[in-house]
Amino acid sequence: MSQLLRVEGISKEFPGVKALDGVNFELDRGEVLALVGENGAGKSTLMKILSGIYSPDAGRIVIEDQEVDVTGPKAAQQLGISIIHQEMNLMPHLTVAQNIFIGREPRTGPWLRDAELNRRTKQLLDDLGVHLLPTQNVGNLTVASQQMVEIAKALSFEHTKILIMDEPTSAISISETQVLFRLIRSLRDRGVGIVYISHRMEELHQIADRVTVLRDGQYVGTRRMDDVTDDEIIAMMVGREISAAYDDRQEVRTGSADVVLSVRGLSTKNLLRDVSFDLHRGEILGFAGLMGAGRTETARAIIGADPMSAGTVTVEGRELHISGPNVAVKHGIGYLPEDRKRHGLMLEQDVTFNVAMASLSANKTPLGFLREGRARRVADSFIKSLRIKTPSNRTNVKTLSGGNQQKVVIAKWLARNCDVLIFDEPTRGIDVGAKEEIYKLIKQLADDGKAVIMISSELPEVLRLSHRIVVMSQGRVTGTLSPDKADQESIMKLATQNIEEVAA
């Protein structure tokens, strides 16, 4: 039988960046091909070319021995290519059903048949085992549910031959990931070819048959997943050895007695119930739990982004009423939001603008003029220390790859020099090399006497970095563990505690 997809010599240049340089790869029917590479390696760009969003400067795309020209998203759909984009692309004011079937609504002439639309959507969601109502507004869903809507949408095309998933699991929890993997396997068994992009090594072993590596826009190689170790893949990705990537054990330090931040009985109208914990100087406090457990809500309530209905927040021994993020920053509490595109970045502005955003007071003259030069130097130093891949500090952050955008958010808060830093999913969508650098940074911050809260859904990193781990479930703290006593299992048990009780 003919080969499903062959990509030859694809090149693409953006102003100042050669995003892709003569890339090749092949995809067979019924296989899952992992596509990996550092942030900015060109993975998303390559997939956007396949799905008709960008046109390549050079190269050929051959589907079943036919050279094709993917002129747009519609053409891609007609060729049987569907894609889940890295950045979510949903219409928040429309319902789940309306989003999934956008542009393909069942209708009679110009008339929409909404009953049919909802029926089909329900069928699809049931088949996928996704518990969402077709008539729910997407804007009201959690990030994880929105991601499931994206996935359902991509799977709703009946004639999909090639399915591209650009970091589909970056916003969903372990149980949802397992649902997704089941789906991927059943699609694979039906002969669909799947390109799977992820920065999570453990996922690749579970799901991929082969792995193709890109580095700086160039094709490095392809291996069978069975024949290759993580370290080999990483070496291919970064072109150098990353030492101590996985055996770097944290030194356990008991948090010093002086409490920097103390939260008691924190509740909100919708979710949180009686959340209490202490954060010490020099401590990294991990927050684990499933999506929607209330970790982000806790952070938002502390910094005053959402109102709390009960409870107290005490900073350095003083009980404070924090009415908004600006007040929180004044008291030295910084929050790095999980959804960088919505809450973390000014997408239309350049790197310097974004890095300087949280520390404007340090970058202005007494009269209020901005110290442009100083801000640019600060930005440059972070570009170097965090290895942000960008042509210059004047580049629009919109054009950076997802992982590099995340690094800009981190730089912004590091520049502010807060005493308490709340990282919400700091390594989401970040490549292995950069993750290590961010871990190092977080550790360094703690060693320098800062207090860090790290909310993360990646248990390995919580286990590795935290001095103590707070586990939440359904808006409550269900346990606080020390990492030498905790493992993935004990955390998951606490994280699902209430859910099981309710179900029983």
Next chain:
Amino acid sequence: MTTQRTDEDLADAGTQSPPGESVAAAGARTGRFAGLGQGLQQMLAFGTLIALVIIFFIASPNFLTISNLSSILLSTAVIGILAVGTTFVIITGGIDLSLGTAMTLCSVVTGLLLANAGLPLPVGVLGGIAMGALVGLINGFNVAILGLPPFIATLSMMLVAQGLALVLSGVRPIYFNDVPGFSRIALGEIIPKVPNAVLILFLLALVAGIILRKTILGRMTYAIGSNEEATRLSGINTRRWTLAIYTLAGVATGVAGVVLAARLNSAQPQLGVGYELQAIAAVIIGGTSLLGGRGSILGTIIGALIMSVLINGLRILAIQTEWQTVVVGMVVLIAVFADNLRKRRAEGGAHK
């Protein structure tokens, strides 16, 4: 309102999703308020309308008379028709400032065809509407194909239409005294006591409501306003739909032009500026979001009624026109504020 819109539009001009969505999707929220929100805002607007009627009724016995009510409805007709059309544009996240002068241009075209050229009535009416459609098409072309910010594109069109109306008419009103039956389009009463202009408004609103809720065009209107980039990435030709939406709004402008001419029994080339702001105000009072993605025709009709009840009532109470304008401005402000409050409550108090 106008100046604020400039900034948003310039910001929107790129391919990014509209701002303000941040409010919509913060964390774990139930879908409880999703369907309710729209209805709530409409109920609020409707409650305001009823309250106004009661207040004016208590304040003046002349308010709640058949003839005054009929005159309120009649004065709602033109603004209402414009507002219904431009609701579509605003839901896409766009804005149309050329409404008022384009409407005048349509009146003038109808005048030229009927009064000057002596063509049959239907030709004049269709000619006026076609002129509106053409203006809408050009607006749509400038926005969707050339990628101009709607604010700029329609501001230019506002001036072009104004100039053309003056040139074509020779800066003189065109009277329809020799066109039998023309004024009946607005003032005749197929249903007793209900001027035809009002009938036209409600029929148009009904059709527009159905289009918005039940047809693919309506779905695309919400989708584009909600997240244009996402809509485009779904394989939809957003340009073509945007073009269609602006053209549709243009048709409504044409209808408004014909109705206005019929009501005045003349085409007044000097008239028109200011109508667009009143129409946009009605849309906003009715709960349609300037940021796109949200809105309804029913809300717009209620909004238009609130405006004309307010103006009529203030007039009956013998309040100076200057102060009437101030009050209308404040009502728009309150409407937007109420909308914000509602949104915040629906999200359990997220963000600022």
